[in-house]
Amino acid sequence: MRLKFTKMHGLGNDFVMLDAISQRIKLSPEKIRQLADRNLGIGCDQVLVVEAPRNPDADFRYRIYNADGGEVENCGNGARCFARFVRERRLTGKKHLVVETAGGLLRLSHLDGDQVSVDMGVPVLEPTDVPFEADRQAETYPLDVDGEVFTVSAVSMGNPHAVLLVEDVITAPVESLGAKIERHPRFPNRVNVGFLQITSRDEAHLRVFERGVGETRACGTGACAAAVAARLRDLVDDSVTIHLPGGPLTIHWSGPGQPVTMSGPATTVYHGQIVL
Numbered sequence: 001m002r003l004k005f006t007k008m009h010g011l012g013n014d015f016v017m018l019d020a021i022s023q024r025i026k027l028s029p030e031k032i033r034q035l036a037d038r039n040l041g042i043g044c045d046q047v048l049v050v051e052a053p054r055n056p057d058a059d060f061r062y063r064i065y066n067a068d069g070g071e072v073e074n075c076g077n078g079a080r081c082f083a084r085f086v087r088e089r090r091l092t093g094k095k096h097l098v099v100e101t102a103g104g105l106l107r108l109s110h111l112d113g114d115q116v117s118v119d120m121g122v123p124v125l126e127p128t129d130v131p132f133e134a135d136r137q138a139e140t141y142p143l144d145v146d147g148e149v150f151t152v153s154a155v156s157m158g159n160p161h162a163v164l165l166v167e168d169v170i171t172a173p174v175e176s177l178g179a180k181i182e183r184h185p186r187f188p189n190r191v192n193v194g195f196l197q198i199t200s201r202d203e204a205h206l207r208v209f210e211r212g213v214g215e216t217r218a219c220g221t222g223a224c225a226a227a228v229a230a231r232l233r234d235l236v237d238d239s240v241t242i243h244l245p246g247g248p249l250t251i252h253w254s255g256p257g258q259p260v261t262m263s264g265p266a267t268t269v270y271h272g273q274i275v276l
């Protein structure tokens with residue numbers, strides 16, 4: 001199978017974008033892993049596949065696959081790259097788009113330059129729906145990891161996130177602790193793990209150990225989940241700049257029941273073809 005692809009990234013969280021409208025695509029988890037492999041394939045954190053919508057309210061459907069081959073519900077950085085991709089490939093001329101994902105509908109708007117704004121939907125805090133095993137909903141939960149108890153928030157942006165506060169993101173045990181929490185039994189679908197250092201009521205720093213990938217240079221849904229967790233604890237205001245290793249995202253959330261909006265860049269790196 002010969003595939004045309006576009007390599008893109010959102011603040012260094014990188015993607016192989018595939019247009020499944022103009023070309024027939026059938027990808028197994030093994031083929032996804034091959035595409036994502038940084039030595040044997042193209043190399044990326046996620047593979048994003050653009051399809052015609054099934055939902056009549058949507059302009060497109062986009063499917064998200066982690067580097068480990070698993071399909072997931074949402075990808076914030078990927079949504080911004082999707083918006084740029086469909087415009088560059090002349091699949092649409094719209095400035096405002098509705099896209100269907102496994103996690104629900106996202107509303108995207110092109111801003112100036114390479115900036116895209118995304119309505120990421122209403123965050124889910126009910127543990128059962130994250131999903132996370134807990135007796136009742138709370139701002140934070142004690143989580144025992146090999147005998148040490150950590151305080152985590154549990155938020156779904158369509159995909160599950162655990163958020164921990166740390167003194168310093170640079171020295172935070174992202175790799176070791178992130179890997180353990182990603183597969184913690186109380187997160188039955190595994191989880192993305194955010195390490196958040198709040199520096200003021202409108203600024204914070206975040207590193208994310210992503211489910212199915214490991215640490216990435218940025219995580220859009222992770223930035224949204226971190227902003228929600230911090231806002232719920234009244235540690236930040238409604239609008240906050242989240243600084244990730246790859247750069248900043250602007251997140252706005254005005255409280256429970258309200259949607260989260262995320263604004264940031266989308267970058268096209270190169271176009272290519274691959275035979276699988």
Ligand SMILES: N[C@H](CCC[C@H](N)C(=O)O)C(=O)O
Pocket residue numbers: 013045046064066072073074075076077078159160192210211212213216218219220221222
């Ligand atoms: N690893 C995530 C999917 C990609 C999310 C991230 N790249 C973003 O920008 O939101 C998960 O398994 O839920």
